[in-house]
Amino acid sequence: MAFSRVYSDPLSRGIFKKFVVMLCSLLTSLYLLHCLTDRCSSMPTPVKASSQVVGFFASELHDLRSLRRKRLLQKWTTGSKPGLSYQSADDAKRTSEYSRFDDADTGQVLYEPGPQVDSDSKNRELSHDMQPSLGDIVYSKRLAPRFMMKTGSTGKLSPLGDGTKKLPQAMIIGVKKGGTRALLEFLRVHPDIRAVGAEPHFFDRNYENGLEWYRELMPKTLEGQITMEKTPSYFVTREAPARISGMSRDTKLIVVVRDPVTRAISDYTQTLSKKPDIPTFESLTFRNRTTGLIDTSWSAIQIGIYAKHLDNWLQYFPMGQILFVSGERLISDPAGELGRVQDFLGLKRIITDKHFYFNQTKGFPCLKKAEGSSKPHCLGKTKGRTHPNIHPEVVQRLRDFYRPFNMKFYQMTGQIFGWDD
């Protein structure tokens, strides 16, 4: 009754209409505010029940929210403090469950999910730069299901935390003491590369565990990303080429080579650091010091006969599928060598000069920002050790020994590494 009275009075009707319009805009503003605080997805969406106008607002809001998410993601992916503070309690627990395991040769402790692969090493330090990478962490539960992650340089959006463990499509197979750790650490900066940090030693020591075991060690990758690992002993493992080819004939292989004489001394220096009582380099080098006969059964010498090992790989892989990186140039011009590697892997050249600086104290190039960190990063103290002085006569004898093998190697690869200049 009261309503019909009000409605029949033209003045009251006008006021009533204005009231309704104001109420509607108030409700719409409230809804807008609610959505801007990112809470409206849990409510029944207004699109279904409402007019085109509300539908329009909903789509505008959607765009606004994706823009906010993209901005946030941009902030993360450009490396500004990706920190663990985004983790929920569950995720923090998951991270703490990551097993610690070592790089067989370096003793660096890396965080990787999965079983313990190598427990040889004695040196178990954790450096800040070896924490799980941004991509390894599934962020807080509230954010995870709705947030999207940029798939590397492809710019595709995929749900964060998604991805699957894949067998490596590319690997660094050698050589021991060539600079393999530096190469892997530098490559990890690339958004399209995900690599297992520790050396799996699957194709030499752990082959009987099977490919599923091996796959489990790998980090999750999104579409377009390359899975990588490095195990320098593969290059000198007789069975490795057949086994890797059995996994995939398309596997891309990278070998970091270094002057075999310096490499042998570096190898010896590493052993010496673990076992200070071993004989001198000179006495291990010769079978007979007076005749000058080199002991080729000593692994430190054996590994440097690159041409011989390469022959074995060429039985299973075409030359075009193997890239040789100069260990020397990796130090003098890291961006140049990284450029070649990115081309070989079919990736955009994202790692450039801008990523490196030369650390005077370390005496090596270092990363301005390591993967998943905003801090500068040099390799640990097991890389770039001071070598003992070796008698020049012994060094010369070794140079003479390696020369023909080096020449053969230059011929096979079509690259001159300059070890005999």
Ligand SMILES: Nc1ncnc2c1ncn2[C@@H]1O[C@H](COP(=O)(O)OS(=O)(=O)O)[C@@H](OP(=O)(O)O)[C@H]1O
């Ligand atoms: N940027 C940078 N920082 C530190 N060290 C560098 C770098 N680039 C190459 N190198 C050289 O890498 C050598 C170790 O090689 P690897 O990583 O292949 O060693 S290992 O086989 O994994 O133990 C290591 O050998 P040594 O100098 O004999 O210790 C270094 O000379």
